[in-house]
Amino acid sequence: MLASLLMLIALLCAGALLPVPYAEMSPGPTYNTLGSHKGECVLQISEHKGCATTGGHLNMTTVQVTGSEYKMNLIEAVYGWLAHDDVVVPHSTLYPDDKTPDEVNQENAEEFTQSQESAKVAALRQLGKRITSHVIVGVVQRDKPAQGRLHAGDVIKEVDGSAVRAPEDVAKLITKHKPGEKVTFSIIPAKDAAAAEKKNQEATARKSVTVTTEKAEDGRAIVGIQAGVDYTFPLKIDIKLADVGGPSAGLMFALGIVDKLSTGDLTGGKFIAGTGTIDEKGTVGPIGGIQMKTIGARDAGAEYFLTPQENCAAAASDKPDGLTLVKVHTLKGAVKALKQIREGDTAALPKCTKS
Template sequence: MPRRTATMLASLLMLIALLCAGLLIPVPYSEMSPGPTYNTLGSHEGECVLQISGQKGCETTGGHLNMTTVRVTGSEYKMNLVEAVYGWLAHDEVVVPHSTLYPDDKTADEVNQENAEEFTQSQESAKVAALRQLGKKVKAHVIVARVERDKPAQGKLHAGDVIKEVDGSPVRSAEDVAKLITKHKPGEKVVFTVVPAKDAAAAEKQNKEATRRESVTVTTEKAKEDGRAIVGIGPGVDYTFPLKIDIKLADVGGPSAGLMFALGIVDRLSPGDLTGGKFIAGTGTIDDMGTVGPIGGIQMKTIGARKAGAEYFLTPQENCAAAAADKPGGLTLVKVHTLDGAMKALKQIRAGDTAALPKCAKG
């Protein structure tokens, strides 16, 4: 066999071997890509995304307030070297360490559960922020959010119990509960005045204030990590809304849809429409006071929004520099930090005053 032919054959065999190795060797990476977007003013799988008591249907004037998502590979998916290289080179995909999406100290089920809980909390915060933006009163209650197994409170306090007082001192925030418990030494008794969860739920259905209260005494124990007094509960906050609002959107997790849910609720409860018929998308966490927070995967969300037809993208200010560094053509990135700021930006968009919009700039 001529030397040139032998060299070419050897090179081809080496290339084939490398390609096979690249396809067979798993690498510790995962992939993020643009996910679907959902119009909070519209419907999904035959149901209105926002279902508000007293309202029928979810017809819009043609405008959109779309929440955006990121599609990720599953926890068990084993990416190979060829896929990783392709992802690094692709414009609309991001390859990240597997531990970024699925931390080593958590199981896949724990990650999914955490995402589901964050999504549920984002819905509640969106409702609170939206109703407060509209000047409606929302009653807050400090509750027992969880009871830890094999701790002193187990069997005495229950998830959903409304905490009114601790040792006779009124409770106005979840932080108050922790402060009042840790005033004790381990082994001392703490007296909780609570509205039992069943009574609180029954009163809420009737839109009334629960009157029945119980006194529950729990003996504290020492926390292993720092020796402070604990009873083994996690306090939280629950709300009583002046009207019923349900958000129907399955198979979505995480807290990043909070801003768009809040804007959708404001739109549905206000005369006219917030969009002026424009296609607006966005992202951002939101807290009960309407503060908008940063999210992950911003580049994937802007790409997904533009592919869906969005003209404007409401962007948390902390994500602005990253979003502007790789902005899809034809998409205006609008910087927002609060729900009120987002409302003002939408007003400018409706009026066509886009030159005055607070736009994202590269860092």
């Protein structure tokens, strides 16, 4: 018995010291997009109603993960596997081997910023507001021909005299050339475009820039830029929420903006949480860690959870008691679901099922 006890103690000590290649996910905090965080309204809009005072919630949800440098031991991994509220995943799932932790964090920050822009566009379009879009230089690659000639934020109006209406037009027009040939861009410099936008005016002064193409690995002609889209909004919208990353807050940001710019109250005083990516057209996309988010939402007090339809089956397979999972695929559908909740017509809600 003594030998067995000593063996058990030795194994427990080994388990406490033995690192394993796993990381842990657990329910994170939720944030009311209608309310405040650290003394500031989460959504600050030039034509807004201020922070929520009706008691209603539209909470975005998060997942907490162990840090990239954290070394989980075997005992912690086993406990995580057995715990209902935690999920243990391979370390490479959260921190891919081909990326540094800084690169992962940067990607998460960029996705969070993009989700905010998409939410603004989708919300304002839902409300029928006029939005002006521009094709811009999104990224200038280092040591490529465009470096020093074009700059991030430059508005691209034409390429070789042909009008540019979408980001893909830029690549099509450039690749019509052979490597070594010149491409002429008609642009509005980023600083001029920003100054005009600040004055709520349309920038008109154009500049011609010529760049010599080079040969890409696949033989195409390139100049070393990635085109993107920028928008001019009819009002100023700022989202004040730091220390959050990834794209999954898009839907709840969009709903918060719609609420603040609409008459009345979208929630009817109910505690509603949710998650989901969103694009400029208002399409809601799936996210990761859905079970962690439903648990976090219910722990915070949510009664209803807006769930991307692609996540519905997984969410319904382990639904927290007292939480109604509402299936959504578009911003328009989410607004309709809120109306049903507000009016007490919950029988008509599109609810998530296990299949």
